[in-house]
Amino acid sequence: MRSIAFPGRFSSLDEIRDFFTQAAKEANLDKESIYHIQLAVDEAASNIIEHAYKGEDRGKIECSYLADPGRLEIYLHDHGHPFDPYSIETPDLNAGLFERKQSGLGMHFMKSLMDSIEFSFTREGGNFLKMVKTRKEKNPPQNKSRR
């Protein structure tokens, strides 16, 4: 497992995306999956700074990964306030422009773009986030009964 701790500030986002882009390439993931990972880790790290640390430069974001052929496990760890994923409001994707509330989009992106995401918190260890992405098949099996 490779790990790097980045300062918990928005200017770290470039490096965090780059770190996991290299990881995804190591796992031989396809271009679309790599882009999905860039977006998901950006949202995850931004959430850590905003919601766990409640501001910039309050702590580190520890980033790690396990790369297997066609599969990447991503780990983000922080020592901020406990993060409760159930406290995040689900965005209303059908709301009109003026009714749309600014919340929950980052979590929606992470859930939509990754194969799985898991949150956990311990008093001693802080917040842990695990996300998994597997390579998209080039020619997924077709359901012949569908037209």
Place this chain on the structure above:
Amino acid sequence: MEINTTMMKRCVLLNISGRIDSSTAPKLQETLNEVIAEGLYRLVLDLKQVDFISSAGLWVLVNAQKKCKRFNRGELILAGVPQRIHGALDLAGFIPYFRTFEDSTKAVGSF
């Protein structure tokens, strides 16, 4: 991220390039707020050279659109939207909030 602002006859054209994330989105918001504060509500954002946008950047576009469309005084139009940026707008449910054109010439001409 770089922003190049051009005053056109009937609207303001903003060419944006680079990555729009939580680090750079405040700069885009500040620029759009300055334009809107001058009473200019007809805006074209050329996103052709944007290669990454996170939810923080998408909200800047939506909040600017809310300001522009208020009292039917104007509109923010998107031009040259790359496929990935379109995908992010779609995932967010933001597609219905914007008219889009394939390039800025057509977008500017629509005003």
